[in-house]
Amino acid sequence: MSSVSPGRWRLIPRLFLWAAVLLVMALANTAVEVMDVQRRGDALAAWEPLIWEISSVTVILLTLPLVWWGCRRWPLHEDTWKRRLPVYVLASIGWSLLHVLGMMALRKLAYLGVGASYVDGTGWASRLLYEYLKDVRVFFSFVALEHLMSWLVRRRQGEAHLFAAPEDAPPEAPVVRPQHFLVRKLGKEFLVATNDVEYAQASGNYVNLRVRGQDYPLRTTMAALSTRLDPALFMRCHRSWMVNRRHLRSIEPAEGGDAVLHMADGARVPCSRRQLHALRQVLGAG
Structure with missing residues (x-):
């Protein structure tokens, strides 16, 4: 993993x-x-x-x-x-x-x-x-x-930050879905599309965003991030992991009712028994 x-x-x-x-x-x-x-x-x-x-x-x-x-x-x-x-x-x-x-x-x-x-x-x-x-x-x-x-x-x-809307933008809705993350790396800044995030893993006070083979730490919690991302696209599969359904390739059952998610880049992401049923429902509905 x-x-x-x-x-x-x-x-x-x-x-x-x-x-x-x-x-x-x-x-x-x-x-x-x-x-x-x-x-x-x-x-x-x-x-x-x-x-x-x-x-x-x-x-x-x-x-x-x-x-x-x-x-x-x-x-x-x-x-x-x-x-x-x-x-x-x-x-x-x-x-x-x-x-x-x-x-x-x-x-x-x-x-x-x-x-x-x-x-x-x-x-x-x-x-x-x-x-x-x-x-x-x-x-x-x-x-x-x-x-x-x-x-x-x-x-x-590189370190990711939520991309703030410009000051002259229209009033924001109660829950704002970020379209991009601002990544700072070696003194340079560039935008990463939210849809390009393949999966995310909690690590202490950070959440690592996986994007095209690179991990960008975002200073937040998994609970806070999950409220900001589109639930139709990003699915919580474990208390420390979240995956982008577009990059999910297969689900492998594991012992005890848990599962392993195989991602497009070859990563193996854990899926808890508690989240597995909800994840299959979302995928079936999609």
Whole structure:
């Protein structure tokens, strides 16, 4: 099935990229710590700061998908950031707590593996506060980078907007059926006919419009969009999907009473059992 979300680039390459970046930083921090220890004349094995750094990096990588998911689920926009900022602050506290508990557990296991005992001389309250003051900067750096990447991907991919009627147009009816969508892509604007939209998929605060092999994210909800499009042409087949009947080629029954819709471009769109009967009625009447 076709599914492209704004700002979502592939998870595995991203994790490998961040693993490489964080590993280099961990090795650099380890080297600095070892040099500081030698300069002070303290008794510290060279492998100990390496374990400290690697344990921290490991937990960060394991929890990064949670941060990315949160950014997609509650994106920050000009009209939402004030309302959602407290949510991100609370999330930073929870993320820091996971980070501290996870890396402490890994350090204890690593020390046991070499026949030693890991002892943190700092009290838990002081440790949590100290780590949070560092983690909050890391957390919001990841949030900022995720939103930046989301913006860059949308700019390259293109982003759709409902095409507004000119100011001197006659009064609009209570429900206005848009004839076009305005698509902005790489600084250029062009119109996409509503009838050319093959299907649509909900993705967080966006609905991806599929048009001639390209996905254009429209910032709206599926429920709001379905009230604006012509119900004789666009049919809701799933709570997250809507299809243009002109681009529907066949219906394949699936287990549990659901179905799979085969579209003209080869995509397979899910159809829920609840929507299947209504869809067949509409197609039969047409």
